[in-house]
Amino acid sequence: MGCGRVGASLAGQLEGHGHSVAVVDQNPDAFRRLPSTFEGRRVTGLGFDRDALAQAGIEDAYAFVAVSNGDNSNIIAARVVRETFGVSNVVARIYDPNRAEVYQRLGIPTVATVRWTADQVLRRILPLGAVSEYQDASSKVSIVTCDVHPAWVGQELDRLEHLTGTRVAFLTRLGQGVVPHPGMVVQENDLVHLAVETDRIGAVQRVLAASPAKED
Structure with missing residues (x-):
């Protein structure tokens, strides 16, 4: 419309x-x-x-x-x-x-x-996968926006970083940029912007496209 x-x-x-x-x-x-x-x-x-x-x-x-x-x-x-x-x-x-x-x-x-x-x-x-927003001069590090499986909602960002080997640069929440803080969790409709090694983008997206691994 x-x-x-x-x-x-x-x-x-x-x-x-x-x-x-x-x-x-x-x-x-x-x-x-x-x-x-x-x-x-x-x-x-x-x-x-x-x-x-x-x-x-x-x-x-x-x-x-x-x-x-x-x-x-x-x-x-x-x-x-x-x-x-x-x-x-x-x-x-x-x-x-x-x-x-x-x-x-x-x-x-x-x-x-x-x-x-x-x-x-x-x-x-649309599920578009990982979209690159920025690369450093060497193209070795990127900031990407990744689609996240619904099961990640409620998970702490610290755990997301641990399981993906990335750093959460910032979130977009309700149309506003948000700098992460300790204990922050993923909320529904969040866009997660990650700092990641460029050659690992595909692997990171595969992790986030599935439910997070259960705790040992």
Whole structure:
């Protein structure tokens, strides 16, 4: 929902990953922002209107993203999609980051537009593996964002570091960067940013993609 710059970019990137995509916007002129190669559906209407959502194929959707220019519209659409159509994988963009925690408690991941881009939204709805954010001059050390298996929620960061042989550089929690402190645990929807030897990224991601090993 929403075919502004972020919505059009997301649609193009998702289709580039091989997914079928439908875009809903109440302004038909907005579809001009889509890539010229875009082959998905274009539905003119409100993203929280059930008929418009049905035209977009919401009954078969794996994920839904609301990135219109209105916080209320995005949240309403996300809730309709989740509660009426049973799509659990939803993300809503908001302009007011102070409201993020409220919506998280409703079970709707949110991204604050001033801090996030289309890439971060994609990470919320697709398992992309490890994404490199920084490498030192020698390319031997990287800071990467890794997908974490749900079973890691509640685990201490110290244990994550021990089992992966990495250092947690920082977390992104509720759209905010957080410096780790002793005893901190992984929470649902956290993005974990790790400092890791570049040639070990694949091995680290395999560890984090599975449930953590049980204590001896």
